[in-house]
Amino acid sequence: MNIDLNADMGESFGMYKLGNDAEFMKYITSANVACGFHAGDPSVMKATVALAKEFGVAVGAHPGLPDLQGFGRREMKLTPAEVYDIIVYQAGALKGFCEAAGLRLHHVKPHGSLYGMVHRDPEMAAAVCQAAKDLDPDLYLYVMKKGVIAEEAAKLGVRTVFELYSDLSYDPEGNLVITRAHDAHDPAQVAQRVGKMVTQGKVAATDGSEIAIAGSSVCVHGDTPGADQIVMAVRQALEGAGCALASPEL
Secondary structure, three states: OEEEEEEEEOOOEOOEOOOOHHHHOOOOOEEEEEOOOOOOOHHHHHHHHHHHHHHOOEEEEEOOOOOOOOOOOOOOOOOHHHHHHHHHHHHHHHHHHHHHOOOOOOEEOOOHHHHHHHHHOHHHHHHHHHHHHHHOOOOEEEEOOOOOHHHHHHHHOOEEEEEEEOOOEEOOOOOEEOOOOOOOOOHHHHHHHHHHHHHHOEEEOOOOOEEEOOOOEEEEEOOOOOHHHHHHHHHHHHHHOOOEEOOOOO
16 A cells, blocks of 8 residues: 655744754655745745755645734635635745756645635635646645545546545544644554554544545644654554555656
């Protein structure tokens, strides 16, 4: 079984440091790089791309809502045209840094509240899919299988990679519970949860029920307390389950 292990990266801003990107790059296969709207800045973007190149990690754009103070986790009222524009603007900037480093942008993954919006609203979803396709028709779109965006991507011929979340909760309907700040988790418990998602296609929801889930890429957040230990535990669990870790090929 081929599994991609992805993480949100490049979320520092100026003098403010968030996450341990250098440590994370040792364990992941794909990096979702903040593009300046919810986190990150041009210098951080450039440095994160260089770090990914050093470790052979695929680089994807992680565009968010224009909400630095709220870290992109506060929902905003945008039109589909505005959503298209902020995706092209942010991912296009990262695409430039990738090309300057001799790399190719690998994927687009919406961030935070924007991620939730495009899974619920077909017009928002179509805007993101069209933006990704216009940037590069070969780009992957990292999303959850549940929600409207997978169908919109299929209509436009945009390739999708379905995600599983190691350190976020799911509600009984299978929706992701997006919070302003991530809770601490026991690395061993997270690893066990990921193993069950990958090998059995099941996860415990917030009400204690067990729901079906599907995906080929596991996400670990760098701003989760104890994230360094979590990503190590998750990688070990995946390898222990016989998974081959690699990003999808362009």
